[in-house]
Amino acid sequence: MTPALRELEALFPRGLLRQPGELVAYESDALTAFRARPLAVVLPESHEEVAAAVRWCQKHRIPYVARGSGTSLSGGSLPVEGGLVIGLNRMNKLLRLDPKERIAVVQPGFINLQVSLAAAPYSLYYAPDPSSQPVSTIGGNLAFNSGGAHCLKYGMTSNHVLGARVVLPDGETALLGSESLEGIGPDWLGLFVGSEGLLGIATEVTLRLLPRPEAYHTVLAAYDTLEKAGEAVAAVVASGLLPGAMEIMDSLAIEAAEAAVGAGYPREARALLIVELEGETPQVEAEARHLERVIRDSGAYEVRVAQSEAERMKIWKGRKAAFSAVGRLSPDYIVQDGVVPRSKLGQALAEIERLSERYGLRVANVFHAGDGNLHPLILYNGRVAGELERAEELAGEILKLCVALGGSITGEHGVGMEKRAYMPVMFTPADLEAMRRIRRAIDPLELANRGKMFPGSEAKPLSHGPHPLEKAGVIARE
Amino acid sequence: MQHRIDPEKIGPQGEVMAHAIEACVHCGFCLPACPTYQVLGEEMDSPRGRIFLMKEVLEGNLSLEEAQPYIDKCLGCLGCVTACPSGVPYGELITSFRAYSEPKRWRSPFQKVFRLGLQETLPYPARFRAAAVLGRLARPLKPLLPPALRAPLELLPEALPPTKPLPALTPAEGPRRSRVALLAGCAQQVLQPGFNWATLRVLARNGVEVVVPQNQVCCGALALHTGERARALHLARKNLEAFAGDYDTILTNAAGCGSGLKEYPLLFRGEPEQDQAQRLAEKVKDISVFLVELGLKEVPPLPHPLRVAYHDACHLAHAQGVRNEPRQLLRSIPGVELVEIPEGELCCGSAGTYNLEQPHIAAALGERKARNILATGAQAVVTGNIGCFAQIEAHLKKLGRPIPVLHTIELLDRAYTGQAPVPAAPADP
Amino acid sequence: MSSLRPTHPKEVQEAVRSHPRLLPRGGGSKPALSTPRERQVALELIGLSGVLEYNPGEYVVVARAGTPLSELEALLKAHGQYLPFDPPFARQGATLGGTVAAGLSGPMRNRYGGVRDFILGVEFVDGLGNLVRGGGKVVKNAAGFDLPKLMVGSLGRLGVLTELAFKVFPYPKATATLEVAFPNLGEALEALYRLAASPIELYALDLVPPSRLVLRLGGLPEALSPRLERLERFLNQQGERLQGEAEEAYWEGVNDLGRLGEGYLVKVALTPRRIPTLEARLGAAPRRYMSAGHLLYLAWNEPLEALDEALRAEGLPGLVLRGVVANPRIGLNLEGPFGLKVTAALDPQGRFERYAAPN
Numbered sequence A: 001m002t003p004a005l006r007e008l009e010a011l012f013p014r015g016l017l018r019q020p021g022e023l024v025a026y027e028s029d030a031l032t033a034f035r036a037r038p039l040a041v042v043l044p045e046s047h048e049e050v051a052a053a054v055r056w057c058q059k060h061r062i063p064y065v066a067r068g069s070g071t072s073l074s075g076g077s078l079p080v081e082g083g084l085v086i087g088l089n090r091m092n093k094l095l096r097l098d099p100k101e102r103i104a105v106v107q108p109g110f111i112n113l114q115v116s117l118a119a120a121p122y123s124l125y126y127a128p129d130p131s132s133q134p135v136s137t138i139g140g141n142l143a144f145n146s147g148g149a150h151c152l153k154y155g156m157t158s159n160h161v162l163g164a165r166v167v168l169p170d171g172e173t174a175l176l177g178s179e180s181l182e183g184i185g186p187d188w189l190g191l192f193v194g195s196e197g198l199l200g201i202a203t204e205v206t207l208r209l210l211p212r213p214e215a216y217h218t219v220l221a222a223y224d225t226l227e228k229a230g231e232a233v234a235a236v237v238a239s240g241l242l243p244g245a246m247e248i249m250d251s252l253a254i255e256a257a258e259a260a261v262g263a264g265y266p267r268e269a270r271a272l273l274i275v276e277l278e279g280e281t282p283q284v285e286a287e288a289r290h291l292e293r294v295i296r297d298s299g300a301y302e303v304r305v306a307q308s309e310a311e312r313m314k315i316w317k318g319r320k321a322a323f324s325a326v327g328r329l330s331p332d333y334i335v336q337d338g339v340v341p342r343s344k345l346g347q348a349l350a351e352i353e354r355l356s357e358r359y360g361l362r363v364a365n366v367f368h369a370g371d372g373n374l375h376p377l378i379l380y381n382g383r384v385a386g387e388l389e390r391a392e393e394l395a396g397e398i399l400k401l402c403v404a405l406g407g408s409i410t411g412e413h414g415v416g417m418e419k420r421a422y423m424p425v426m427f428t429p430a431d432l433e434a435m436r437r438i439r440r441a442i443d444p445l446e447l448a449n450r451g452k453m454f455p456g457s458e459a460k461p462l463s464h465g466p467h468p469l470e471k472a473g474v475i476a477r478e
Numbered sequence B: 001m002q003h004r005i006d007p008e009k010i011g012p013q014g015e016v017m018a019h020a021i022e023a024c025v026h027c028g029f030c031l032p033a034c035p036t037y038q039v040l041g042e043e044m045d046s047p048r049g050r051i052f053l054m055k056e057v058l059e060g061n062l063s064l065e066e067a068q069p070y071i072d073k074c075l076g077c078l079g080c081v082t083a084c085p086s087g088v089p090y091g092e093l094i095t096s097f098r099a100y101s102e103p104k105r106w107r108s109p110f111q112k113v114f115r116l117g118l119q120e121t122l123p124y125p126a127r128f129r130a131a132a133v134l135g136r137l138a139r140p141l142k143p144l145l146p147p148a149l150r151a152p153l154e155l156l157p158e159a160l161p162p163t164k165p166l167p168a169l170t171p172a173e174g175p176r177r178s179r180v181a182l183l184a185g186c187a188q189q190v191l192q193p194g195f196n197w198a199t200l201r202v203l204a205r206n207g208v209e210v211v212v213p214q215n216q217v218c219c220g221a222l223a224l225h226t227g228e229r230a231r232a233l234h235l236a237r238k239n240l241e242a243f244a245g246d247y248d249t250i251l252t253n254a255a256g257c258g259s260g261l262k263e264y265p266l267l268f269r270g271e272p273e274q275d276q277a278q279r280l281a282e283k284v285k286d287i288s289v290f291l292v293e294l295g296l297k298e299v300p301p302l303p304h305p306l307r308v309a310y311h312d313a314c315h316l317a318h319a320q321g322v323r324n325e326p327r328q329l330l331r332s333i334p335g336v337e338l339v340e341i342p343e344g345e346l347c348c349g350s351a352g353t354y355n356l357e358q359p360h361i362a363a364a365l366g367e368r369k370a371r372n373i374l375a376t377g378a379q380a381v382v383t384g385n386i387g388c389f390a391q392i393e394a395h396l397k398k399l400g401r402p403i404p405v406l407h408t409i410e411l412l413d414r415a416y417t418g419q420a421p422v423p424a425a426p427a428d429p
Numbered sequence C: 001m002s003s004l005r006p007t008h009p010k011e012v013q014e015a016v017r018s019h020p021r022l023l024p025r026g027g028g029s030k031p032a033l034s035t036p037r038e039r040q041v042a043l044e045l046i047g048l049s050g051v052l053e054y055n056p057g058e059y060v061v062v063a064r065a066g067t068p069l070s071e072l073e074a075l076l077k078a079h080g081q082y083l084p085f086d087p088p089f090a091r092q093g094a095t096l097g098g099t100v101a102a103g104l105s106g107p108m109r110n111r112y113g114g115v116r117d118f119i120l121g122v123e124f125v126d127g128l129g130n131l132v133r134g135g136g137k138v139v140k141n142a143a144g145f146d147l148p149k150l151m152v153g154s155l156g157r158l159g160v161l162t163e164l165a166f167k168v169f170p171y172p173k174a175t176a177t178l179e180v181a182f183p184n185l186g187e188a189l190e191a192l193y194r195l196a197a198s199p200i201e202l203y204a205l206d207l208v209p210p211s212r213l214v215l216r217l218g219g220l221p222e223a224l225s226p227r228l229e230r231l232e233r234f235l236n237q238q239g240e241r242l243q244g245e246a247e248e249a250y251w252e253g254v255n256d257l258g259r260l261g262e263g264y265l266v267k268v269a270l271t272p273r274r275i276p277t278l279e280a281r282l283g284a285a286p287r288r289y290m291s292a293g294h295l296l297y298l299a300w301n302e303p304l305e306a307l308d309e310a311l312r313a314e315g316l317p318g319l320v321l322r323g324v325v326a327n328p329r330i331g332l333n334l335e336g337p338f339g340l341k342v343t344a345a346l347d348p349q350g351r352f353e354r355y356a357a358p359n
C-alpha cells in the first residue's frame, strides 16, 4: 500500500473499500454502458469526513466523484478511473424538520421520497418527484437538478433547495443560500445546483416543503395515435389550465409498465395521456369541468378519472416504473432526455419514429409532455454485434434533433459522461469557455468529477466507434 | 446489462443466471428494499452490487473468493424481487449461483463442521430436538463460544414443548369441503409443534380433511439456499414420492417451506423428474391463501379487542407474493384491529440459517424490526413463518418489551376455540 | 460622466472591451444600483429592447435585456399570460435586465416563485467582452451550469445582460383580494403561518404592519366566491373584499414600491421567524412584507447605518434600491470565497462594480 493510501486508511478506519470485490460494485451508475474501476471508495459519515477525503484528494492530486445512490442515467456518478469515489449514502439523516417554517434540513444521502414521508404528518411534501424518488438521494438530485412529472407548475430541484453546506474542491466549507426564499446578491446556490458535482460536494441541504394540495384530479386518457395525445396537451395549455403534471406514454411503454406493475392501463392504446390537476377543492372541481371538455374534444377513446387515492397511486406507479420496466422488453436500452418546445412535440415524435425505422431499433416513448421533455428509450440487444453502436448513433441523432428544434440535450438527467460530446451542439465555444473558467476558478486541478460535463480533447460522440478512453482501456462498455 | 457468460461452460443453471443478469438494468430501485444495504450501506452488499459481482465471477473477471463474502451476506429474502421493476429473477440467480459456487469454494474446517452440523440436524426433527436440548444445556457456556454459536442459543426457547406425532389423517368436521396434504415443516415441529395442531383444528373446523404423509421429509430449502444442491435434490426426491398421492392441494404453514416446494422446478431443471416437480409446485399453497379461497366459516369474536401487527414473512410476501390473504384472515376475526409495521417490506433477519451464519447483520435487522413493531403500539404480532416467529420473539424480549408473537393460524384457532388470544395485558399507551 | 447606448449585443461587447469600468443601467428605476460611480461609464441598455420570441403555447418568452417590463407585460396580457414573479416598478420604466440583475420580485411571487424560479436562459457579455449564453429557451433544461440563476441578483457584477428567456404562466381568469385586520402582530403572524402551511393557494400573502394581512386569490371565476368564503372561515373572521378594477388598481399601486414612502428604499430577504424582533427595530418606517414573510420592502428615513445595524443584529441581508449610497448592500454579508472566485472567473479585470459585500 502506498503512503497516500495508508493516510486514507487512517482517515477512514471503517469506511474504506479497496478490494476488487468491493470496487467492482461501484464501477457503474445506472448507465452501464460505461464502467471504470476506482482506486478506492470511502464512505464518510460526517461533513468533516467528506472534507478530509476531499483534502486528501487535493493533496495527492487524485480525482474524485461523489456518489449518492448511483442512479444517474448519464454516467454522472461513474468513477474516474483510478480516482476516489466518495459514497454519501451513509450520510442519510434527517437533521431537522421545521413544519412551521416549512423546511427540512437533510444530509445528502437522504432519499427523496423519505422527505415527503417525514413531512406527511404535517400535510407538507417535497415537490420534485423524479421517477427514481424511492431510491435517489437529495445530494444526487441537487447535483443534477432533477425533475419529475410534477415540474411544470412548481419547478425542479433547484426551485426547492433553499440552502446548502458544501465542501469545495479545496476542502474548505461554504454556505450557499439561506432559509429565505429570497436572496441578496448573485445566486451562488443557483449556480451550484445542477453543477453535476463539479463545484463541490453538498453535505447538508435545506429543502423547502409545500403544503400538500387539498385535492387531486387525475385523468387517464387513451388515444389511438400518439399525435392525438400530443395535440390534447396543446389543447389543455391553450385552454389556460395549468395542470400539475401532463405525461404521455406510448404503446411500448404501456406494455412494459403493465408487465411490471399491472397498473390497469388500457393495453391496446397507442398512447396514454395522464393529466393531473391539483389545488383547492373548489378550484380543482371547476378546472376538472373545463378539462373534461378539452379531453372529450381531443379524440380520446377512453377516459378514466381516478376515484380514490389508491387509484391515483396506481396510475402513477405504472408511469414511474416505466423506465426500468422496459428492461422486460429488451435486454438493454438507452434512455434519452432531450427537450423540445412543446409545439414541436409532434414533429419530434414523428422524426423519432422515422429514425427508429431507419436504424431498425425499437424506441419506447415516455415523456413529460407538459415540459416538452422527451424520454425516448432505445431498445437494443448488446449481444447482437453492432446493435449498441447503432443505438448510440440513434441516440445522438435524437439529441441533435432536439437542439435543431430549439430545445436542449437534457431536461433533467444531466450531461454527465454520456452527453458531454453534445455540449458543443448546444453551446458556443465562448459559452463553454465561460463555464470552464468558473469551474477552474473553483477547482484549478479539475479533480471534482473530472471528465464529466465538458467535452474533453478526448471526447468524441459515442457513436464514432470505440471511445478513445475505451481504446486506452480506461473505460469499458458492457 | 450485457454479459459474456457462457452457459456451456457453467452447466444447466448457466442460462438461468445469464438471463437474470441480463434483465438487470442497474437502476438501483432494489437498494431501499435490501436489508443488507440498509444495514451496511455498501454497494456490494446490495442486490445490484451482488448481480454485478456474480456476473464478474461467471465471466471470469473476478475470483470467487473476492465475491463470496458479499454473496454470503445475502439473506435470500427477495425483497429486491418485489422492488425490481425490470423483473429480475434474483431468487433463481442467487440459488443457482450458490449451487454453482459451493463446490468451488474454500471453507475453514470449523465452518465445514458447523455447516455440516446444521445440514445434518435442522432438517431432521429428531436430531434437531436432541441438539436443541443440548443447546439449552450449553447456555451457561455462551460467553465462551464463538459468536457463530452464540446466536442460535439465543433463539432457542426456554423449554421445548413436548412432541406428539401428527395424525396421518384428520377428518373434516361436518360435510367435507376439501381434502389436502400438509407439509409439517421440520424446525417448526420441534420448536412450535402447536402451529401444526392449530392448523389441523382450523382446517377440520372448516370442513377440510387433512392428510399428513408420514414419509415426508424436510423440503430441502435450507440446503438449496446454502448451495447444497445434491442434498436438496436428495430430500426433494423423497418428497416427490411422499406427496405423489391424489391431492389437489399441498398446504404449507411455514413460508420458507412453501417457497421451498415452489422452487422444485428450478431445482430439478435438467433432471428426469422435472415435470413431476412442476406439477407438485403448482399444487402448493400457503394455508392463508387456501383458507381465503375456501371461504372461512364464521369466526366468533375475540373476548377482548386486540391490536395486531402483521409481519410479512419474506418467503410469503416476496417469494410467493402472498400479502393480502393473511391480512384478510385476520380482519375476519371480530375484535382484531390490524396495524401495518413501518418498513414492513424489510426482512427481520431470520432467513433460514442466516441468523447462524451472519449473526451481526441478523441482530441489527432483528432489532430494527422489533422497534418498528413496537412503534405501532400493537398488543401482539402475527406472522406466517417459524423463522420470523423466533427472531421477532427473541428481539422483542431483548428490548424488554416481549409482546406475544403468534402464527396467523394460531390466532384464528384461538378465536374459534374461544381461548384468550393472548394473556390479558394492559394496552400499550 | 459619459454614457454609451448600444443597440446590439456586439456593441455591448465593444463597449466592455474598450472601457475599464462600466455600470450597466436599464430604466433607472432603482437609482441606488444604476447611478455610475467615480470613473465608471454608464452603459445604457434601454436601446437593446424588444421581444424576440413568444409563442403562448410554449409558456416561454425571449426578449432583449433592455425591454421595459411594461411592454412585455402588455404583450403577455394580450394572450392571457403574465410573469408570475410579478416584478416591481413596471410603470416606473424598469427593464427585464434590471429586474434580473437586482433580483426583484413582487407580491404575486407567493404563488409560484420569484425571478430565480422563472428565468430560463441568459445571454450576457462577461468582463472579457465575450458574448456568453447559458440555459435555454425551453421550460426545462439541465445542460451546463445554471448561468441564468447565477445572474439573478448579480447587480451587473458578473456581466452585462443582453437577452433573457423566461417561463410564463396563464394569468388567473379572475382575482379577488381580502384584507384582514388583526388585533396585534402576534395574531397576524399566527394567521400568516397557518395560511402558508394550508392548501389554500394565495397569489399574494402580504403582511402590512402593524397587523394587517392582504391576501389575493386567483383562478376560475366560478370558484372564486366559494373560495373567498372558505378563506374567511379558515381565518375565522371576515375581511374587506376588493374585486374588479379597484383590485387591479390596488396591486398596481403596490407594484410601484416607491409609493411606500420617502427616503431609502430597501429590500430585505428574510423568513417570517425574524419578523417579531425585526418589527421592534424598524419603528415607523413604511414597509410591507410579501410572500408569507420572506420578502420585505421598506422605506427608510433615518441614517442608513441604523438600518444596517438592525439588519446585522437580525442576521439579515439587505439591498438599497433608491437613495444615494456608496454601497447598496447592507446588513449581513452572506458571501464567501465561492462567490469571489466565480466573480473573478467572469470578470478577471474588474471592469464591473463589485459592491464589496458589507463586512
Ligand SMILES: Cc1cc2nc3c(=O)[nH]c(=O)nc-3n(C[C@H](O)[C@H](O)[C@H](O)COP(=O)(O)OP(=O)(O)OC[C@H]3O[C@@H](n4cnc5c(N)ncnc54)[C@H](O)[C@@H]3O)c2cc1C
Binding pocket: A029, A030, A065, A066, A067, A068, A069, A070, A071, A072, A073, A076, A077, A088, A108, A129, A130, A131, A132, A135, A136, A137, A138, A139, A140, A141, A142, A143, A144, A145, A146, A147, A148, A149, A196, A197, A200, A201, A202, A203, A323, A324, A412, A413, A449, B026, B027, B028
Ligand atoms: C429508473 C430511473 C428513473 C429516473 N427518473 C428520473 C426522473 O424522473 N427525473 C430525473 O431528473 N432523473 C431521473 N433519473 C436519474 C437519477 O435518478 C437522478 O439523476 C438522481 O438525481 C440521481 O441521484 P443519485 O442519488 O442516484 O445520484 P448519483 O447517481 O449517485 O449521482 C448523480 C450525480 O450527483 C453527484 N452527487 C451525488 N451526491 C452529491 C452531493 N452530495 N454533492 C454534490 N454532488 C453529488 C454525483 O457526482 C453525480 O454526478 C432516473 C434514474 C433511473 C435509474
Ligand code: SF4
Binding pocket: A324, A327, B023, B024, B025, B026, B027, B028, B029, B030, B031, B047, B048, B051, B080, B083, B084, B085, B086, B087, B088
Ligand atoms: S431493481 Fe432490478 S433492474 Fe434495478 S438494479 Fe435492482 S435488480 Fe437490477
Ligand code: SF4
Binding pocket: B033, B034, B035, B036, B037, B046, B047, B050, B073, B074, B075, B076, B077, B078, B079, B080, B081, B090
Ligand atoms: S435477497 Fe434480500 S438480502 Fe439478498 S440481495 Fe435481495 S434484498 Fe438483498
